[in-house]
């Protein structure tokens with residue numbers, strides 16, 4: 001069996017955070033154990049796709065979230081249409097506050113009822129969605145339409161795609177996409193969050209893969225803040241997909257994905273879950289494979305279903321509440 005090396009790194013750092021992290025009173029009030037700066041993982045995409053097998057990772061949700069960002073979309077409506085609810089909490093709470101409605105306890109019956117009503121309106125009432133479903137200038141906006149010095153939209157992803165296609169040497173060490181737009185952070189914080197996966201850089205290698213005959217493409221991601229139990233398993237998949245997608249549309253073979261972290265933390269109410277996950281370390285499955293729809297030729301044209309995960313064997317899901 002092929003060893004799930006990415007997963008072993010993920011579990012190694014989970015244990016390190018628990019053993020060596022510092023207890024921290026974080027913004028959400030939940031409290032975390034936090035390890036700063038040290039964690040870094042490297043995934044070799046020629047060998048494996050980094051989808052954890054020690055619990056079910058709902059890759060359907062990762063795929064539609066990535067498609068949402070690639071479209072440059074920042075409204076909850078698209079995610080709701082895809083039955084993806086990982087971003088509901090933030091615009092929902094922002095809506096309640098702006099309407100002067102008291103925020104019920106997270107997860108309570110009242111919370112669920114209010115959220116259902118809110119989501120129904122997001123889906124059926126376009127004017128309502130435009131007003132209360134927008135997360136502000138979050139990832140999709142910054143990737144595809146960062147506002148330039150002269151007010152012009154800058155499509156960072158297209159620029160990278162073009163530079164890779166034309167083999168533009170002047171861009172060689174500048175293949176960066178940043179979501180950390182300092183002047184927009186306040187707006188992002190209203191109904192969304194300042195970006196957690198902050199900046200990524202591609203490396204167009206000159207080395208040719210002997211089996212595909214194509215040159216390699218690598219990526220390094222800087223994640224400033226990482227919810228090790230809920231966020232990171234999604235982020236690993238998301239960026240491995242993004243690297244593979246960029247390689248696909250620029251005629252390259254994806255190789256290394258480096259994932260480096262600022263604050264890597266485990267929320268106190270996830271500790272038990274992480275320990276249960278760690279207990280499965282001896283019984284991991286072989287990692288699955290990713291296939292990309294060969295008909296897609298442009299980074300803007302990816303839909304969730306253009307990414308297919310093959311042979312995903314996993315342990316059962318482990319539930320945990322997201323800290324708002």
Ligand SMILES: Nc1nc(=O)c2c([nH]1)NC[C@@H]1CN(c3ccc(C(=O)N[C@@H](CCC(=O)O)C(=O)O)cc3)CN21
Pocket residue numbers: 057058085086087193227230231232234317318319320322323324
């Ligand atoms: N505290 C926190 N952690 C995060 O990981 C996170 C945020 N906030 N805010 C923005 C996004 C939203 N993300 C999320 C939010 C929820 C899940 C989550 O609950 N995942 C469940 C499955 C959920 C489902 O099936 O609907 C899981 O078990 O992975 C994952 C990522 C990642 N981000």
Ligand SMILES: O=c1ccn([C@H]2C[C@H](O)[C@@H](COP(=O)(O)O)O2)c(=O)[nH]1
Pocket residue numbers: 027193194196197225226227228230231232235
């Ligand atoms: O893709 C994501 C998005 C968010 N997170 C986590 C990291 C933190 O736990 C929270 C954000 O809170 P901040 O106070 O803004 O750091 O969300 C993640 O891991 N991955």
